[in-house]
Amino acid sequence: MTTVQEEALLRIEDLVLRFYTYEGIVEALDGVNLNVLENETLGLVGETGCGKSVTSLATMVVVVSPGKIEKGRILLKNRDKMTNLLKQDDAFLRIIRGSYLSMVFQEPRAYLNPVYTVRDQIAEVLVVHKRKELLQTVLESLRTGRKEEGLKGSSFEMKTYERMLEKPNSFVTKILCKVPRSQRRLNEEVRKEVIRILMEMEIPDPDRVAEMYPHELSGGMAQRVVIAMALVCNPTLLIADEPTTNLDVTIQAQILNLVKRLQERSKSSVLYVTHDLGVVAQICDRVAVMYAGSIVETANVFDLFKKPSHPYTKALLESIPRPGKEFKSIPGTVPGLIDPPKGCRFHDRCAYAMEICRKMKPPLTEIEKKHFVACHLYGGKK
Amino acid sequence: MSSLLYLRGLKKYYPILGGILKRTVADVRAVDGVTFNIEKNECFGLVGESGCGKTTLGKTIIRLLNPNGGSAYFKPPPEVIEEIEKIEKSDPRSRRLRHLREQYDLAVFHGARLRFLRRKMQIVYQDPTTSLDPRMLVKDIVAEPLVAQGLSRGSETKKKIVEILEKVGLSETHLYRYPHEFSGGQRQRIAVARALVTQPEFIVLDEPTSSVDVSVRAQLLNLFQDLQKEFNLTYMFVSHDLSVVECISHRVAVMYLGKIVELAPTEEIFRNPLHPYAKALFASIPIPDPTKRKEQPPLLGEVPSPVNPPPGCRFNPRCPLTMDVCRKVEPKLIDVGHSHFVACHAVKSL
Numbered sequence: 001m002t003t004v005q006e007e008a009l010l011r012i013e014d015l016v017l018r019f020y021t022y023e024g025i026v027e028a029l030d031g032v033n034l035n036v037l038e039n040e041t042l043g044l045v046g047e048t049g050c051g052k053s054v055t056s057l058a059t060m061v062v063v064v065s066p067g068k069i070e071k072g073r074i075l076l077k078n079r080d081k082m083t084n085l086l087k088q089d090d091a092f093l094r095i096i097r098g099s100y101l102s103m104v105f106q107e108p109r110a111y112l113n114p115v116y117t118v119r120d121q122i123a124e125v126l127v128v129h130k131r132k133e134l135l136q137t138v139l140e141s142l143r144t145g146r147k148e149e150g151l152k153g154s155s156f157e158m159k160t161y162e163r164m165l166e167k168p169n170s171f172v173t174k175i176l177c178k179v180p181r182s183q184r185r186l187n188e189e190v191r192k193e194v195i196r197i198l199m200e201m202e203i204p205d206p207d208r209v210a211e212m213y214p215h216e217l218s219g220g221m222a223q224r225v226v227i228a229m230a231l232v233c234n235p236t237l238l239i240a241d242e243p244t245t246n247l248d249v250t251i252q253a254q255i256l257n258l259v260k261r262l263q264e265r266s267k268s269s270v271l272y273v274t275h276d277l278g279v280v281a282q283i284c285d286r287v288a289v290m291y292a293g294s295i296v297e298t299a300n301v302f303d304l305f306k307k308p309s310h311p312y313t314k315a316l317l318e319s320i321p322r323p324g325k326e327f328k329s330i331p332g333t334v335p336g337l338i339d340p341p342k343g344c345r346f347h348d349r350c351a352y353a354m355e356i357c358r359k360m361k362p363p364l365t366e367i368e369k370k371h372f373v374a375c376h377l378y379g380g381k382k
Numbered sequence: 383m384s385s386l387l388y389l390r391g392l393k394k395y396y397p398i399l400g401g402i403l404k405r406t407v408a409d410v411r412a413v414d415g416v417t418f419n420i421e422k423n424e425c426f427g428l429v430g431e432s433g434c435g436k437t438t439l440g441k442t443i444i445r446l447l448n449p450n451g452g453s454a455y456f457k458p459p460p461e462v463i464e465e466i467e468k469i470e471k472s473d474p475r476s477r478r479l480r481h482l483r484e485q486y487d488l489a490v491f492h493g494a495r496l497r498f499l500r501r502k503m504q505i506v507y508q509d510p511t512t513s514l515d516p517r518m519l520v521k522d523i524v525a526e527p528l529v530a531q532g533l534s535r536g537s538e539t540k541k542k543i544v545e546i547l548e549k550v551g552l553s554e555t556h557l558y559r560y561p562h563e564f565s566g567g568q569r570q571r572i573a574v575a576r577a578l579v580t581q582p583e584f585i586v587l588d589e590p591t592s593s594v595d596v597s598v599r600a601q602l603l604n605l606f607q608d609l610q611k612e613f614n615l616t617y618m619f620v621s622h623d624l625s626v627v628e629c630i631s632h633r634v635a636v637m638y639l640g641k642i643v644e645l646a647p648t649e650e651i652f653r654n655p656l657h658p659y660a661k662a663l664f665a666s667i668p669i670p671d672p673t674k675r676k677e678q679p680p681l682l683g684e685v686p687s688p689v690n691p692p693p694g695c696r697f698n699p700r701c702p703l704t705m706d707v708c709r710k711v712e713p714k715l716i717d718v719g720h721s722h723f724v725a726c727h728a729v730k731s732l
Contacts, residue, residue: 047595048566218684219432248431248622249666253679256668275595278625278668282675301672319600320670321629323652329600333565 008075009269010036010059010237011082015072017051017058024338028054028067030293030345033364036237038077041263041270043284043301045277045316047334051293052273056239059271060103061085061093076100076237099129102230106242108222112214118225119210122194122232123187129233134193135165138185161185197228202258220251227259234266241273256283277320281305289313292335292345295364299371309373311350344376352377386584386616387420387443388463390470391452392489394435394442398689411688412438414640415452417715418723419463420584425610425617427631427648429624429663431685435640436620440586443618444503445488445496453487456499462486501531504577508589510569514561520547520572521557527580542579549612550575550605567598571605578609584616591626603630624667628652636660639688639696642715646722656724659697695727703728 017029029051036042046052057063059074075082078100085093105111113121126134142158154162160182163173176182191210198206201224214222223243230238240259244252260283263270272284280287280301287304289297289312297310308314315330332349335341341348347357356376364372365379393415400407412435420426430436441447443454455466462482469479483490491499504527507513514523524543528534534542544554550571561569570590577585587606591599603626609615621627627634628648635645636657644657655661662681683700686692692699698708705727713725 047597220684249624249668250431250663250679250681251684252668253666253676254682257676257679276668277596278670281670281672282668284672305670305672316596317670319597321600321603321625323628323648325629327600327603327629329604330597333567333598334595 007038007077008035009038009077010034010271011073011075012055012059013073013075015055015058015074016070017054017063018068018070020066020068021338026337027340028293028337029058030340031361032072032290032293032295034288034295034298036269036271037286038269039267040285041260041272041283043280043287044271044273044290045275045280045287046290047275047316049334049337050290052275052290053241055290056103056241056271056273059085059239060097060101061088062097095129098125098235099233100235101237101239102233102235103239103241104223104226104230104243106245108219108226108243109214111226112222114214117211117213118198118217119191119194122197122210122225122229123190125229125232126190126193130193131168132165134186134189135161138189139165142185157185193232197232198225200231200262201225201228202254203228219247220255223247223251223255224258227255227262231262231266235268237269237271238263239271239273242275244279245274245276252279259283277317289316292340293337294345294361294374295372296346296374297372298364303368303371307371309367309371309378310346310375311352311377312346315349344374384422384457384460385419385455385463386422386457388455388458388466389419389443389452390417390455390466391415392417392439392442392449392454393451394438394447395450408689411640411691413442413449414688414691416640416642417452418635418642418645420616420618421633422616423610423614424632425606425619425630427627427634428618428620428637429622429627429634430637431663432622433685433688434637435688436622436637437588439637440505440588440618440620443488444505444584444586445491445500446505449489453483453489455483455486456488456502458486497531501527501533501580502582503584503586504580504582505586505588506570506573506577506590509593510561510566510573511593513573514569514576516561518560519557520552520559520561523561523572524576524579527576531580533580543575546575546579549578549609551601565598566594567601570594570602574605574609578613581613582615584618586618586620588620589622592621592623599626606630624664636663639685639691641696641725642723643697643725644723645715646720650720650722654722656718656722656729657697657726658701658703658728695725 012032012034015029015032019026019028032055044052058069063069069086074085076085139158139161160176163176167173194210195206198210203209203221203224217225244255247255256279259270274280284301287299287301288295291312297313308317318328319330321327330349335345343359344357344362347353354376362374362376362379364374367373367378392413394413395409395411397406398408398410399405416439428436438447442449466482469476521543524546525539528539528542547553547556552571591602594602610617619627619631631648634648634651635642638659644651644655644660652664655664665680681700686699694710695708695713698704707727713727715723715725717723718729
C-alpha cells in the first residue's frame with residue numbers, strides 16, 4: 001500500500017440532501033461525513049438507492065431540482081486552503097470541475113456525445129481548461145522555430161497567438177479566431193495532447209480511435225475514452241461512479257488495473273463508488289460503507305474485511321456467494337427514503353437491534369485507530 | 383442419471399443483410415456448433431463474456447429461435463443416444479436418423495408438438511422490468527402461460543396462480559398489482575412464478591440475478607435451489623457472474639465466440655481450468671479479500687467480432703500459448719478425464 005498522508009483532500013461534513021417529489025420528501029442523504037485523503041483510493045460501497053451516486057453528484061455540486069442540499073459543507077483543498085464548494089459561484093465551480101474534480105459515470109455510451117468524434121470530445125475539455133497552457137506551448141515552439149531560422153522579432157502568426165493569450169475576450173481576438181486556419185497550430189497541439197492521453201489509456205492505435213464516433217467503440221473502449229476525458233487535465237480527485245459495472249470481468253480487470261496505475265503515478269485521489277465488494281478489495285485503500293443515506297462504517301480495507309464491525313457491513317460481507325456455503329441474505333429490503341425508519345435506519349433489519357436504536361441515530365465513533373462505526377453497539381467504548 | 387437434453391452441433395447464425403436487394407452478405411455466428419448434454423435435475427452453468435452467444439444458445443435450445451443446423455434431442459433414452467452416435471459416424475443421411483430426429487429433436491419440431499413442449503421448457507430473463515408487461519396485473523402475467531396453453535380455466539386458474547405465487551415467496555395480496563409496484567427482487571420472483579406455472583421440466587435462467595443487489599441476489603439464489611429440489615427442475619444457468627455460477631451449478635461450460643471451450647464439473651473447472659481462456663476468465667474475478675490482490679490483468683485485448691472469427695482456434699489472437707497449429711486447425715472438444723472436456727491444442731499435447 002502506498003503511504004497515505006494524513007491530509008484530507010476532500011471533506012464532506014454533515015451533508016443533508018433532500019428531493020422534493022410529488023410523493024413526498026425523499027431524505028436521500030442524512031448527514032454524510034466523509035474524508036478523502038490525499039493520494040488514496042477510497043471505496044464507497046452500498047446497495048442500490050443508498051445514496052452513493054447522489055453523494056458523488058453532490059461533491060461535484062451538480063445536484064438539480066427537485067434535489068436540494070439542505071445542510072452541510074463540502075470542503076475541497078485548493079492551493080493549501082479548504083474551500084467550501086457549496087458557497088462558490090458557478091464561474092468558480094466551472095473551473096474546479098474538470099481540472100480539480102472530475103467524474104466517470106457508469107454508462108459510458110450515455111456520457112459520450114454520439115455526434116462528435118472521440119478527439120473532439122476530449123479536445124473540448126482541454127480547450128476549456130488548458131487553453132492558456134496550450135497557447136503558451138504553441139508560442140514557445142513558434143519562437144524557437146524563428147530563432148533557428150535566424151529571424152528576429154515576431155511574425156503575424158505569433159502576434160495572433162499572443163493576442164489570444166493576453167486579451168482572450170477582446171473583439172479583435174474573437175474576429176481573428178474566426179479566420180480559417182488561424183488556430184491551426186493550437187489545434188495541432190490539442191490533437192497531440194489527445195493522442196498522448198489515449199496512449200496512456202492503453203488504447204491500441206490511438207490515431208485511428210481518435211477519429212471514431214462513440215458507436216464504433218466497444219464498451220471497454222468507451223469507458224477508457226471517458227476516463228481519458230476525466231483525466232486529461234490531471235484532476236486532484238477523480239470520482240468514479242461504478243465505472244466497471246456493465247463491463248465483462250476480463251475488461252473490468254483491465255480497467256481496474258488502469259485506474260490504479262494512473263492514480264499511483266499521478267499521486268491523485270480516487271473516490272470509487274461501487275456495489276461490488278470484490279472490486280473494493282482489489283483496488284481501494286480505505287472503504288466507506290453506506291446505508292440508506294448515511295455512512296455506517298469507515299475503515300482501512302484490510303481492517304474492514306478482517307473485522308467488520310457494523311451489523312450491516314457484516315451482513316453485506318456474508319452475502320457474497322462463496323462455494324460450499326449456504327447463501328446468506330439480509331432479511332427485509334432497503335427502506336424507502338420518503339419515510340425512513342426513525343433512529344438508526346438499519347434497526348428493522350438488524351439482528352442486534354436494541355431499544356435505543358429505534359430512537360436515536362448513532363454518530364460515527366472511532367472504535368479503533370481510524371476505524372469509525374455508527375452503531376449503538378459500540379457506544380460504550382471511548 | 384439420464385440426459386434431459388442432448389445437443390449435437392447446434393448452430394444459430396444471424397444474417398447480415400446488405401445491398402439494395404437486402405441479400406445476406408455475411409453471418410454473425412452467434413452459436414457455432416455446440417455439442418453437450420444436460421442431465422436431469424442438474425444445474426448447468428454457462429459462462430462467458432458478453433457477446434459470446436450465451437443467451438442465443440439458451441433461446442435456441444428452447445426454440446425461441448430457430449437453429450440453422452444441428453440438433454437438440456429432448457429426453458432421449460440412453461439407447462437412442464448410442465444409436466444416434468453410431469449412425470452419425472457411419473451414415474449421417476440414413477432414414478433411421480431422420481426418423482429419430484422427428485421423434486426427439488427439438489430443432490425439427492413444429493406445430494402442435496412444439497406447442498406442447500413449450501410448457502416443458504421455460505425461460506427467466508435478465509431484467510424483470512422489461513420482461514414483465516407494465517400494463518398487466520400480476521394475476522394476468524402469471525396466468526398467461528396457462529391460458530395460452532389451455533391448461534386451466536376460471537376459478538381453477540386463480541387457485542393455481544396463488545399456489546405458485548406462494549411457492550416463490552409472494553402471496554395472494556399481490557395478485558391485483560402492477561409490476562412497477564414491486565422491488566427488483568420481487569419482480570424477478572413474478573417472472574419465476576410465470577415460468578413455473580406450466581410445471582416445466584427445464585428452465586433457462588438467463589442472468590436472473592444480474593439486475594439485483596447482493597443481498598437480494600442471495601435470496602433469489604436460495605429460491606432457485608429450493609424450487610429445483612421441490613419440482614425436480616433442470617436449470618441452465620446463463621451468467622457472467624462467475625462467483626454465482628460457482629455456487630449454484632453442478633457442471634459449468636465456458637463459451638467463447640459461439641463455441642464451448644471447456645466443460646467440467648464445477649469444482650474441477652474452478653480448481654483446475656485447463657483452457658487458457660477459462661484460466662484468464664477465472665483469474666479476472668475480483669476476489670473480495672484485500673490480501674489477495676492481483677498485479678496484472680490476466681487477459682489483454684477484447685473479444686473479436688463473431689462475423690469474421692479468427693481462423694483456427696478462435697482464441698488464438700489473445701492466447702499466451704498460441705502455436706502454429708492454433709492459427710490453422712480448430713481444436714475439438716476432447717475428454718481429459720474426470721468428465722472434463724477441453725478444446726485446446728496446447729492441452730492435447732500435454
